[in-house]
């Protein structure tokens with residue numbers, strides 16, 4: 001073989017080895033195993049971690065997040081996790097027993113691999129007075145349904161980014177780049193949602209449960225009356241009678257609720273007063289077409305703007 005051809009051959013072999021060697025190195029670097037409590041959190045983690053993370057979630061979005069019963073497979077997944085991402089506060093009362101069953105102290109509440117996404121979020125409705133059982137299932141650290149405001153999705157993205165950089169520092173710039181793309185897209189969408197729903201400001205809605213306060217806060221809506229007479233307490237005829245008068249007196253056009261609460265009381269009220277019952281999802285994937293953070297908010301804002309027009 002002539003010398004020139006020999007050297008071309010040599011360089012080609014070297015490049016090929018280098019290429020496959022790198023691929024092999026990247027492939028052997030196992031992705032971080034992350035378990036989240038809710039689907040919206042799982043989606044944000046995926047959008048920032050991409051192929052460096054393997055994400056599983058516990059709460060199926062078609063069920064009420066207050067009352068999830070983790071399965072043995074959830075316990076096994078948590079036991080294998082490098083990071084556990086949750087809402088903090090007291091929304092997921094099933095979370096601490098699940099962590100205990102999985103038996104990995106570094107994932108326990110307050111430990112280094114337990115990421116509480118309420119950090120940095122302004123929590124609304126924090127009780128200022130001592131609370132008692134007679135008030136129903138009050139969220140004692142304030143309202144934990146903060147995932148309903150897209151401004152909070154930005155804060156959650158920052159919190160997730162910081163943790164991923166801390167536990168996997170060699171891929172820090174990769175996570176930073178992905179988080180930047182997520183935040184700039186959500187900022188753009190926030191502008192779009194505000195424009196779509198700008199006219200809703202100042203209007204009042206009725207919600208089934210007090211899981212709508214952050215959504216209402218984002219749009220400047222008033223949401224102070226609920227189908228539940230007290231949090232976690234099903235509606236009574238007396239309370240529905242009160243709501244009938246209230247809705248009529250205040251010209252309320254929409255009764256909002258996620259998919260998993262019984263709809264009969266809201267439907268009955270709607271028939272009497274003419275306000276529309278609409279679905280506002282509480283989590284990503286709760287209904288078809290809401291499979292990521294953006295389509296989830298898209299759906300909710302479209303629903304409310306259609307109802308209040």
Ligand SMILES: [Zn+2]
Pocket residue numbers: 066139145209210211
């Ligand atoms: Zn709640």
